[in-house]
Amino acid sequence: MKKKKLKIYWPNHSITSAEDGDDWFLKAQMANLNIPTGCLLGNCGACEIDVNGETIRPCIKNIEFRNNVHLKIEFTYDPYW
Ligand code: FES
Helix, strand or coil: CCCCEEEEECCCCCEEEEECCCCHHHHHHHCCCCCCCCCCCCCCCCCCEEECCEEECCCCCCCCCCCCCCEEEEECCCCCC
């Protein structure tokens, strides 16, 4: 059975497609973006992005489809980081 793909809308106006469970960092690279990293363990928050308004940490979470809606990404910028 063919896996469903959804579009990801990135802050630089790139649009890529993804399957449920794909890696956020690879998809960001395909959009010519780098998600910042720090600990890669889910502790520091350096990698946080907003996905449809919900903040996630891509180093500990893969792409997850919810309600089959396309994914709009915004980068979070922590002024204290
Ligand atoms: S890199 Fe530290 S929380 Fe993701």
